[in-house]
Amino acid sequence: MGPVIGMTPEKRAETPGAEKVAGLSQIYKMGSLPEAVDAARPKATVVDSESADDELTNLNWLHESTNLLTNFSFGSEGLPIVSPLYDIEGDDVPSGGPPCYQNPEKKSATAKPPYSFSLLIYMAIEHSPNKCLPVKEIYSWILDRFPYFATAPTGWKNSVRHNLSLNKCFQKVERSHGKVNGKGSLWCVDPEYKPNLMQALKKQPFSSALTFYTPPASPQSGSLSPHFLNSVLKQNQVRTLKGEKPLPLKTAMQKKRSYSNAFNHASTVRLQESDSSATSIDPKEDHNYSASSVAAQRCASRSSVSSLSSVDEAYDFIPKSSHVGSDGSEGFRSEEDTDVDYEDDPLGDSGYASQACADTSDKGQPGKKMRKQLCQEIDEELKEAAGSLLHLAGIRTCLGSLISTAKTQNQKQRKK
DNA sequence: GCCCTCATAAACAAGG
């Protein structure tokens, strides 16, 4: 198969682009924008007014922010809401959507699938509503899609487990407290490795299988949530205290976007970027089976609370409620959430879905309603936030004019 | 020939 290459975040951290992924929240906090991000940014959005809006209180900044607020509200225009649900089964793709997932594996039912175990596992996990599956369900999915394994020697399950264990692309998430080392952990795809898996999938003969993948909708939508605005304001307070210049919202927006891009591992555009900072990894570090490095890498990539904390950090600017998302995408859930009795679940795969997922899993209509409702709510919040900003700006303008009039009156009195 | 990826097998431990 095509090599599932370049999967070492540790190595990636050596490249400038890697920082975008590895320490995004830190980038935010540091207030430094990697040049690579700047370069990758559409120039049109980089208005050359950095000096002009250096001040947080600059009205140009505010004006721009309000423009952005109107331009980036959730789902209100332009940016399509990508549903990760329409293609869970690959068949019910709405008209106008991406091409159907053709189930290439079903074409060659008894032939050995052209995918490596890593990709099979990846596909299985990505097919699940919550992007998390226990080993058993991964078996089932593979068996379901590739009857080849029904007759294949039983060793393939060993291989699956072997892959899950050894491949850093996959993270184990304990279902509940008492089962730290017990049975039935859930396996997720490490978001950091998704681009690599995607890339590997693209190299497969049946690249149409990619269409089952659905990118997380929230971050790259570029919306300006109140959380985001608050976050910028808070950061600017800190920066001011530190004696640094406040960060213009525009810059923050750009960072947010750059981060979102980095987080959006499904972005094939990014995958094909020439600098390929997010995906260019030292092949030596990829999927390393050598005993010495595996130990070290596992320490780095797994023991760190399965990177989940970093994922959470990465969502810094996004309302917590949207971490899981109404659509269930990017399903890194809490242990409580994932603690589901899958054995008794009559829904099968869809049984892993949260309530929101369950709402949407049938025909997609209720899900759209929910999402629409959510978008409206967010829009309202955005409007409120914009209103608050305008209010503040108004106060500032009033104060400014008062001060200036007072000054002129002072001067007049002195002349007299 | 070397290195890498991947598949496969096997041993072992822990838990249900």
Added chain:
DNA sequence: ACCTTGTTTATGAGGG
């Protein structure tokens, strides 16, 4: 005791 899950090690095939 048996099965499942998870980890680790070893080995070989295939490709660049």
